Amino acid sequence: MADGTKGKKVLFICLGNICRSPIAEAVFQWVVKKQRGLVGWEVDSAAIGSWHVGKDPDQRAIQVMKRHSIPMNHQARQLKKSDFAEFDYIIGMDHDNISDIKADAPPKHNAVVELFGSYDPEKELIIRDPYYDDDDLGFVKCYEQCLRCSRGFLDSLSV
Template identity: 45%
Template structure:
């Protein structure tokens, strides 16, 4: 069910810094960022988090999230506001957690993570209580893929917060 790793307590100010990562930063990671921000806001925990998202590739730097990702979030009462960006080496010091969507992203992140970085790099799906570790790319499919992603990132967000003790 859980990540099997120690869950960080946040930085010295008690802020948990979380970066969500997918390939292009237009479908899965901005949705995960928006859902996680929504849940923390609903629980009155926003001040305890710095939340962002990025892509391992630079295909969509400067772009808004995919319209289907935004529509799925809006349909579920979640606001999305993000401009695509690519992961940078500084993200590994600026964030405590770098949570990615699939094994390809995980390998890319592990390859570029600077030695000595304290950021925990792992699959966001490690927190899925249903055991579905991969958050699949919905880009080439229909709306059902975005709905499935929304349900999964919601479950993962809830479990991640639970493991943080929040």
């Protein structure tokens, strides 16, 4: 088990960085600061693809976060090589994200690449992608999964 007593740098990744990964970023940041009272953590999110770079999160994601009083302040960006040196953990939302992250990784890096759902006590491995939904129900599901996984990840570090 890793030493969780000091802050870590965590980067969440999804395909476009406007739905799942900014939700994961916001929820994780909220759990770290508000629920656990931890300091010294750096949290960010990024995309595999470049389609949405510079854009705000999906409005449905923003609305779900507002309903839960969780601040969300992010503009989409793409995963870059320097992230593998800067972050302790690079966490993907699904198996395709993990494959793409590993394919983009430099030959030598210290970042731990993991599937966020592997920390879900309810064992839902894949974080729900709500992008093509007509309503916000998928965003609510994504929020719930990210909340459970955030707690599970921190519990695994004993913080």
